[in-house]
Amino acid sequence: MELDDFKNLLNEKFEKSDVELGSEKIHLSLQEKTNSVLYKLKKGVWFELTSTITAIIIFAVLSFLLSNKGLRIYFGTFALVIVAFIPVFVRFLRMINNQMLYVDAPVKENLTTLIASIKLYMKRYKQFSLLLIPVCISYAFLLGYNTDGHFSQSYIVNQLTNSGLNETVIILLILTLISVLAVAVHYINKWYLNLIYGRYLSELESAIASLNENK
Amino acid sequence: MQVAEKVFIDLIQKHQNIIHKICNVYENDVSNKADLYQEIILQAWKSYHSFKGNAQFSTWLYRVALNTAITFFKQNKKQSFIIHSETIPDIKEDVSATLQEQTQAMYKAIAQLDKIDKALVMLYLDNYSYDEIGEIIGITANYVAVKMIRIKAKLKESAIKYYNHSS
Numbered sequence: 001m002e003l004d005d006f007k008n009l010l011n012e013k014f015e016k017s018d019v020e021l022g023s024e025k026i027h028l029s030l031q032e033k034t035n036s037v038l039y040k041l042k043k044g045v046w047f048e049l050t051s052t053i054t055a056i057i058i059f060a061v062l063s064f065l066l067s068n069k070g071l072r073i074y075f076g077t078f079a080l081v082i083v084a085f086i087p088v089f090v091r092f093l094r095m096i097n098n099q100m101l102y103v104d105a106p107v108k109e110n111l112t113t114l115i116a117s118i119k120l121y122m123k124r125y126k127q128f129s130l131l132l133i134p135v136c137i138s139y140a141f142l143l144g145y146n147t148d149g150h151f152s153q154s155y156i157v158n159q160l161t162n163s164g165l166n167e168t169v170i171i172l173l174i175l176t177l178i179s180v181l182a183v184a185v186h187y188i189n190k191w192y193l194n195l196i197y198g199r200y201l202s203e204l205e206s207a208i209a210s211l212n213e214n215k
Numbered sequence: 216m217q218v219a220e221k222v223f224i225d226l227i228q229k230h231q232n233i234i235h236k237i238c239n240v241y242e243n244d245v246s247n248k249a250d251l252y253q254e255i256i257l258q259a260w261k262s263y264h265s266f267k268g269n270a271q272f273s274t275w276l277y278r279v280a281l282n283t284a285i286t287f288f289k290q291n292k293k294q295s296f297i298i299h300s301e302t303i304p305d306i307k308e309d310v311s312a313t314l315q316e317q318t319q320a321m322y323k324a325i326a327q328l329d330k331i332d333k334a335l336v337m338l339y340l341d342n343y344s345y346d347e348i349g350e351i352i353g354i355t356a357n358y359v360a361v362k363m364i365r366i367k368a369k370l371k372e373s374a375i376k377y378y379n380h381s382s
Contacts (some may be wrong), residue, residue: 006318006321031218106350109353151339207285
């Protein structure tokens with residue numbers, strides 16, 4: 001049988017279903033929550049936004065409560081630094097809301113915008129996480145030189161030197177620690193984003209690939 | 216219930232066959248089908264204000280429903296390629312058993328297509344012209360024609376395979 005024979009065979013029964021919905025059920029359906037990927041993306045951004053605000057509050061409180069001056073400055077500054085993330089998340093939320101209104105666009109256009117939004121979110125997520133590592137480390141070093149007690153640079157270096165390690169080994173150890181941390185953050189982010197959006201994104205990409213006329 | 220909502224519900228009731236068809240073709244699992252149905256209605260309602268009435272409601276609804284079905288993705292649930300009996304619509308009672316089997320083989324073949332090819336088949340079966348299909352999907356009519364030739368050949372081959380397998 002060919003598709004055209006099949007088409008000729010179909011009658012209105014094809015269009016019927018045993019789950020014909022009445023107006024009341026459709027009305028109730030309109031009150032439900034959507035489950036689309038954009039909604040999940042929006043939930044994700046809301047989660048990031050609330051986490052950021054929570055972190056700002058915790059860091060701000062710590063900057064007042066901690067006895068160590070270095071740590072107070074550290075947390076206080078970070079509370080201010082991550083405030084800059086808020087407008088970015090708000091912009092993302094606006095972008096997703098606009099995209100949500102795009103569902104009656106042609107399929108190819110809708111897919112293109114959806115893929116672009118997900119990729120942009122993933123890219124920014126990775127950039128933000130990686131950006132914070134050098135900032136944190138440089139700041140930790142800077143404060144370490146300007147503070148006393150157990151968190152001071154001299155105290156830590158003394159402890160390491162007393163353990164019998166020479167300077168080169170200590171520097172190498174610190175550099176290795178920083179590299180391992182950066183690589184770990186990169187891969188944890190990659191794994192996390194891939195877990196949430198990876199399979200979905202590759203499915204969307206293969207759908208758009210089949211719409212590419214130059215194929 | 217507001218006037219706009221009432222008008223929308225009436226339109227959906229009148230055209231819910233489109234949603235049923237898309238759910239039947241895109242989802243095999245009964246609960247996924249219900250979820251997709253729900254999602255299409257919601258997405259249609261959310262973007263209903265953008266429906267200006269210069270296109271037919273059925274064409275507009277097709278676009279919303281296809282966009283929702285193509286991007287609908289249930290995690291942690293492997294897509295089953297087994298067609299459940301309830302997804303196969305009844306064909307006229309007077310058709311022969313052989314024809315019934317051939318029709319079922321064609322349904323199975325359609326179920327194996329990728330999401331975009333399914334969309335093209337759905338619109339083709341609903342008598343949309345290549346120009347209209349191109350407009351809904353966002354590709355040229357020429358490319359729709361090219362894709363339809365490939366899809367028809369693929370379906371013919373798969374339907375024969377399924378038919379031989381079943382008989």
